[in-house]
Amino acid sequence: MNFNPKILSFFCHWCCYAAADSAGVARYKYPPNNRVVRVMCTGRIDPLFIVEAFRAGADGVLVGG
Amino acid sequence: MEAGRSPNIEIITLAELKELSGKAGHFKAKLFIKPRYVDPQKCTACGLCTTYCPREVIDEYNEGLVYTKAARIDYPQAIPTTYYLDAKACLRMQHESCQLCANVCGPNAIVFDQLPEEREIEVGAVVLTLGFGRIPQEVLEKYGYGKYPDVMTSMEIERMTCASGPTEGEIIRPSDFTHPQRIAFLQCIGSRDVTCDNGYCSSVCCMYAMKEASVVKEHLPEAQIDLFFMDIRTQGKGFDEAFNRAVEKYGFGIIYARVPKIDQVGRKLALTYVTEDGKSHREFYDMVVLSVGLDAPKDAENLASILGIELNHYGFAQTRTSSPLETNVPGIFVAGAFQGPKDIPESVVQAQGVAARCSELLAEVRGEEAILKEFPPEDEELEALEPRVGVFVCHCGVNIASVVDVEDVTRYAANLPGVVHAEDVLYSCSQDALNDLVKKIKEHRLNRVVIAACSPRTHEPLFQETLKEAGLNPALIEMANIRDQCSWVHYFDPQAATAKAKDQVRMAVAKALRLKPLETQKVKVTPSALVIGGGAAGLQAALSIAEQGYEVHLVERERELGGNLRRVTGLLSGEDPQKILETLIKQVESHKRIRVYKETTVENISGYVGNFTSTLRSQAGSEIVNHGVVIIATGGKEHRPALWGLGEEDKILTQLDLEAELAGKASKIARARSIVMIQCVGSRGQDLKYCSKLCCQQAVKNALRLKKRYPKKDVYVLYGNMRTYGFSEDAYREAREAGVIFLRFTPQKRPELIKKGKSLYVKHYDALLGEDLLIPADVLVLSVGIAPGDNEELSKIIKAPLTSDGFFLEAHVKLMPVELAVDGVYVCGLAHGPKPLDETLAQARAAAAKATIPLAKGYVEVAPIVSRVDQQKCIGCGICADLCPYGAIQMIKVGKRKKAETITASCKGCGICASHCPVFAIEMGGFTDEAILAQIEAFGDFAEKESQEEAEKAA
Amino acid sequence: MLIIEEVTRRLLELVGLRPERFRVDWASAAEAPLFVQIVTNFTEGIKKLGPLGEAEGLDQGTLKWRLKAASEVAKKSRLRAALGSLAREFKKAGDYSPENISKRVEEKIVPILKKELFEEEIKELLSKGPISIDAILKKTGATTDDIVPILEAMQKKGKVERKGETLEPK
Numbered sequence A: 001m002n003f004n005p006k007i008l009s010f011f012c013h014w015c016c017y018a019a020a021d022s023a024g025v026a027r028y029k030y031p032p033n034n035r036v037v038r039v040m041c042t043g044r045i046d047p048l049f050i051v052e053a054f055r056a057g058a059d060g061v062l063v064g065g
Numbered sequence B: 001m002e003a004g005r006s007p008n009i010e011i012i013t014l015a016e017l018k019e020l021s022g023k024a025g026h027f028k029a030k031l032f033i034k035p036r037y038v039d040p041q042k043c044t045a046c047g048l049c050t051t052y053c054p055r056e057v058i059d060e061y062n063e064g065l066v067y068t069k070a071a072r073i074d075y076p077q078a079i080p081t082t083y084y085l086d087a088k089a090c091l092r093m094q095h096e097s098c099q100l101c102a103n104v105c106g107p108n109a110i111v112f113d114q115l116p117e118e119r120e121i122e123v124g125a126v127v128l129t130l131g132f133g134r135i136p137q138e139v140l141e142k143y144g145y146g147k148y149p150d151v152m153t154s155m156e157i158e159r160m161t162c163a164s165g166p167t168e169g170e171i172i173r174p175s176d177f178t179h180p181q182r183i184a185f186l187q188c189i190g191s192r193d194v195t196c197d198n199g200y201c202s203s204v205c206c207m208y209a210m211k212e213a214s215v216v217k218e219h220l221p222e223a224q225i226d227l228f229f230m231d232i233r234t235q236g237k238g239f240d241e242a243f244n245r246a247v248e249k250y251g252f253g254i255i256y257a258r259v260p261k262i263d264q265v266g267r268k269l270a271l272t273y274v275t276e277d278g279k280s281h282r283e284f285y286d287m288v289v290l291s292v293g294l295d296a297p298k299d300a301e302n303l304a305s306i307l308g309i310e311l312n313h314y315g316f317a318q319t320r321t322s323s324p325l326e327t328n329v330p331g332i333f334v335a336g337a338f339q340g341p342k343d344i345p346e347s348v349v350q351a352q353g354v355a356a357r358c359s360e361l362l363a364e365v366r367g368e369e370a371i372l373k374e375f376p377p378e379d380e381e382l383e384a385l386e387p388r389v390g391v392f393v394c395h396c397g398v399n400i401a402s403v404v405d406v407e408d409v410t411r412y413a414a415n416l417p418g419v420v421h422a423e424d425v426l427y428s429c430s431q432d433a434l435n436d437l438v439k440k441i442k443e444h445r446l447n448r449v450v451i452a453a454c455s456p457r458t459h460e461p462l463f464q465e466t467l468k469e470a471g472l473n474p475a476l477i478e479m480a481n482i483r484d485q486c487s488w489v490h491y492f493d494p495q496a497a498t499a500k501a502k503d504q505v506r507m508a509v510a511k512a513l514r515l516k517p518l519e520t521q522k523v524k525v526t527p528s529a530l531v532i533g534g535g536a537a538g539l540q541a542a543l544s545i546a547e548q549g550y551e552v553h554l555v556e557r558e559r560e561l562g563g564n565l566r567r568v569t570g571l572l573s574g575e576d577p578q579k580i581l582e583t584l585i586k587q588v589e590s591h592k593r594i595r596v597y598k599e600t601t602v603e604n605i606s607g608y609v610g611n612f613t614s615t616l617r618s619q620a621g622s623e624i625v626n627h628g629v630v631i632i633a634t635g636g637k638e639h640r641p642a643l644w645g646l647g648e649e650d651k652i653l654t655q656l657d658l659e660a661e662l663a664g665k666a667s668k669i670a671r672a673r674s675i676v677m678i679q680c681v682g683s684r685g686q687d688l689k690y691c692s693k694l695c696c697q698q699a700v701k702n703a704l705r706l707k708k709r710y711p712k713k714d715v716y717v718l719y720g721n722m723r724t725y726g727f728s729e730d731a732y733r734e735a736r737e738a739g740v741i742f743l744r745f746t747p748q749k750r751p752e753l754i755k756k757g758k759s760l761y762v763k764h765y766d767a768l769l770g771e772d773l774l775i776p777a778d779v780l781v782l783s784v785g786i787a788p789g790d791n792e793e794l795s796k797i798i799k800a801p802l803t804s805d806g807f808f809l810e811a812h813v814k815l816m817p818v819e820l821a822v823d824g825v826y827v828c829g830l831a832h833g834p835k836p837l838d839e840t841l842a843q844a845r846a847a848a849a850k851a852t853i854p855l856a857k858g859y860v861e862v863a864p865i866v867s868r869v870d871q872q873k874c875i876g877c878g879i880c881a882d883l884c885p886y887g888a889i890q891m892i893k894v895g896k897r898k899k900a901e902t903i904t905a906s907c908k909g910c911g912i913c914a915s916h917c918p919v920f921a922i923e924m925g926g927f928t929d930e931a932i933l934a935q936i937e938a939f940g941d942f943a944e945k946e947s948q949e950e951a952e953k954a955a
Numbered sequence C: 001m002l003i004i005e006e007v008t009r010r011l012l013e014l015v016g017l018r019p020e021r022f023r024v025d026w027a028s029a030a031e032a033p034l035f036v037q038i039v040t041n042f043t044e045g046i047k048k049l050g051p052l053g054e055a056e057g058l059d060q061g062t063l064k065w066r067l068k069a070a071s072e073v074a075k076k077s078r079l080r081a082a083l084g085s086l087a088r089e090f091k092k093a094g095d096y097s098p099e100n101i102s103k104r105v106e107e108k109i110v111p112i113l114k115k116e117l118f119e120e121e122i123k124e125l126l127s128k129g130p131i132s133i134d135a136i137l138k139k140t141g142a143t144t145d146d147i148v149p150i151l152e153a154m155q156k157k158g159k160v161e162r163k164g165e166t167l168e169p170k
Helices: A016-025 A047-055 B048-052 B091-095 B100-104 B137-141 B154-160 B205-219 B239-250 B300-307 B344-361 B380-384 B406-414 B431-443 B456-469 B483-487 B494-513 B536-547 B563-567 B577-589 B655-663 B667-671 B695-709 B728-737 B791-798 B837-857 B879-883 B912-916 B929-954 C002-015 C032-049 C060-075 C077-093 C098-108 C110-126 C133-140 C144-156
Strands: A007-012 A034-039 A060-064 B015-023 B026-033 B056-058 B067-069 B117-123 B126-128 B151-153 B182-189 B224-229 B253-256 B261-265 B268-274 B280-285 B287-292 B332-334 B389-394 B419-425 B448-453 B477-481 B521-524 B528-532 B551-555 B594-597 B600-608 B611-618 B621-627 B629-632 B636-638 B652-654 B674-678 B714-719 B741-744 B752-756 B759-766 B771-776 B779-782 B786-788 B810-812 B816-820 B825-827 B859-862 B867-869 B889-894 B897-902 B922-924 C022-025 C160-163 C166-169
Touching: A007 A016, A007 C032, A016 A034, A016 A060, A016 B456, A016 B483, A016 C032, A034 B494, A034 B929, A047 A060, A047 B929, A047 C002, A047 C060, A060 C032, B015 B300, B048 B067, B048 B100, B126 B300, B151 B154, B154 B205, B154 B287, B182 B205, B182 B280, B205 B224, B205 B239, B205 B287, B268 B287, B332 B344, B344 B536, B344 B816, B344 B837, B389 B406, B389 B431, B389 B494, B406 B419, B406 B448, B406 B494, B419 B431, B431 B456, B448 B456, B448 B494, B456 B477, B477 B483, B477 B494, B483 B494, B494 B929, B528 B536, B528 B600, B528 B621, B528 B837, B536 B551, B536 B563, B536 B577, B536 B594, B536 B629, B536 B837, B551 B600, B563 B577, B563 B636, B563 B655, B577 B594, B600 B791, B611 B629, B629 B791, B629 B837, B652 B655, B655 B667, B655 B695, B655 B779, B674 B695, B674 B771, B695 B714, B695 B728, B714 B759, B728 B741, B816 B837, B825 B837, B837 B859, B867 B897, B879 B889, B879 B912, B879 C077, B912 B922, B912 C077, C002 C022, C002 C060, C002 C077, C002 C098, C002 C110, C022 C032, C060 C077, C060 C110, C077 C098, C077 C110, C098 C110, C110 C133, C110 C144, C133 C144, C133 C166, C144 C160
Parallel strands: A007 A034, A007 A060, A060 C022, B126 B332, B151 B287, B182 B224, B182 B287, B224 B253, B389 B419, B389 B448, B448 B477, B528 B551, B528 B629, B551 B594, B629 B825, B652 B779, B674 B714, B674 B779, B714 B741
Antiparallel strands: B015 B026, B026 B117, B056 B067, B261 B268, B268 B280, B521 B859, B600 B611, B611 B621, B636 B786, B752 B759, B759 B771, B810 B816, B816 B825, B867 B922, B889 B897, C160 C166
């Protein structure tokens, strides 16, 4: 079976979120499995968010600073 | 980006200045504007024109390493973010044979018949920021450039090492596309070279070569890289440390030699050179990088004749040490590399300084033509209703719609809980779509808006403004990024992209339901500044702020104003430093808006940007002053180490002592036959780790002064690396021509003091002779460097960090070179780091420019992303206050208990306080726990649905 | 963030998740290719692991109630206060080396994580009726050393009664 993982990402507005935008502008490609929650800074990330993401059914959680 | 968005900055590209008339305060400028052939109002920067353009041309932006198209944008972040047609290459314009771009352009932005236009604008001041020019091809050809493909310029390597550049960051030899294993960087190409009329030092190449070599090494860990120097000139703040770290980490070979010749042998490049010990070498490399210098900008002469400004003999703008930002024409200013070769931090400092200079000139009419937008009052009744979400899904022409099924996403959105209206839009950011958005908000009584389109980073401000126009609080919008982070990157799988778009919309709606109106807080500002330190930096900063129209409290610890500059008696430019100082002091002391406090110290500073309260202590007692901003100009001090017998014999002086001698009778000098100067005494690895930047210039200056006054005396300068960067290289050359003897020592074999009876000698190891020399030193002059002032206490008072060397640490080296981490506090002069007078004066104005921003505004506006403490929940543990990187949380007493409170004006919204709060008592504006958890929960719906589908399929 | 990362990682580890499922990485605004690499590698890694629980050998039911317990733990002010204090300690000392973070989290936070998580899990199990110690060990994945003090404390408080190898809620 072809497994399509569900990934939740938390991206920092100034860093990874911006890098993700640039990746778009440059028309790079990457797998369409991640969903993005934007935060102003990775400092915002609470352990609770990560646990809740897994509870919500994420197969993986990526925090991008 | 920020400049592009400001309503008060009009960026006119493709324009040339043809004529300037009038005088300072009232100029008329005639501009000639070349056609772009693309209407910037219509262009959405989708890039289809480039995709379809059949005409390939050499990509000059990428240093000619690759091809681009006649219809293009040079790089995606360009401002304006509008494509253009290269008329010289365009098939339509040259041969009337193609109009593919016009056919595919959705918004019809292509205008083939656009004509050049002339425009006249009225301005009060002119700033020249022409940048720098290229070193001519023929200079590079001497090194085989153009003949041997693997001889490349540093500019080409810069593009090659760029991850989004022509090779996507891969380092390859143009000759055979292999990875080079041995690479040589040659310094001073087109700099410090009188044979090509560029006698000056370009100041930036040593550092950038190190940076490029490091990046190359990261890509090719196996490569061996050698750098060839005359001197290593890494004189900037923290540069020596960075350089040495890189050399150690990457194992660079450092060779002191100027390579005169390169030839190709087989597939290798052969370098022939002579090292300091007189030995001749021939080594083979796979690639040679020419570290090209900064030439004068190519249009400088033409522009100079239009404006009547003077250029120096190298073609850069002529300025003076006392006024580094001014040309000879009043009202015409200069900043950046056109004033002289310089790096990014220096350029930014000058740019900010020149802004202050313009503001001084135009203070009277401040704000008269400023554009301020007005908005209707918020519809609070509507905002108080149950959330009514409107979802707008953007096609972005074909950018989204060609991948994501926009109609499907819109149908899906319409059925989400809380959504009362959903529609798809062709270009949601176009002016008519924005007008329509206002209409729809009113029509459907929407009080939450979700825009599924591009990135909130670029477009949220635009939609927020539209919400304001519709009478809604700007915090009530959420964007789902279905272009930059979806259609553009998942074009290979439209189905998955559509699913992702739906998920992001669902998550955005879930968040939108929890959005609350947030007040953009405005904090009133006390319109005055406290300047600490009355040396050159403090005087200039105080004067600039006062000239711009604001009150200044200038505090000086000593009895007299002037600081270290009082001890300087000569300048390389020939200007009299004491006259400069005298003028500054006179202007400051007679200024009606400056109050000078001598013999006074700052005991305490409390408050935050806009509202500081300080206690000033003098013998007479203490005084409390209120002010909106603080400038730290506390200076540095001459480092007087217990080395070389300093202080033991009166024949042993520092450079500043020598300056005093030279200004007086010079009795100590008159008797001497041989004078020896030693550089880096106590600096660069001795008790001070860093380079003090100005001692080399000072030594050359004083050596020249000695030689002019006493041509027959022997003057020696013993140095590690002679750092006469920029135009002061001229003086270095002049000194050598005048007979000053310069001898280089290595850190391993620093010179030593030898005493024989009453006579002093300096023992120096000469690499060429391979033996020690004994140089008589009737007078020994030590270049001792600059130590930080007593910064520690002040650093604690204002809660701004120091560097490990003890100077104030700027908020960002390049982008915020005069701001400290604490809002409303700025730094300039030696308190920031060692630097010569002209740089100090420019930096003082930069600090004044930044400090005047809140003063001129009258209030500090705080984006509503800040934290807010629920004092009912707060247990007063103080963790948040200790962890906040910006000092934006204070502990206050509420009744008998301690509670945390956000200093809204200082908060940056990072959320560290919230994520570390034991009891979830801190709420982040726009990013509440509730909202983020709702997004996570909404994400979960997707997960379950998909698993169900999978389960069904499996069944 | 580095400390939160480590604490979260340890919590997930106690739940029984594979550490590769949670990753913190860095890319600046200018590093689009690096970003693409990070996302791609992470996605590939998760693909190899399979759906949550598969690589861990945990069934959906166990996963669910363990994560629920973890969520309760993440909300506990005792844990959060310890985490905050540790972050404060690091900010003062300035040594953010991975070894040091790992060491201090192990000393200061992991015991609390273990106690709170297993206590939460045991409570949850007991709420469904009597259960053997063996079953508790199996269900929680904890060691005897981990749960004995918790059970003793619960016994003292009279929340649970021990009958041989079986525990009964009171």
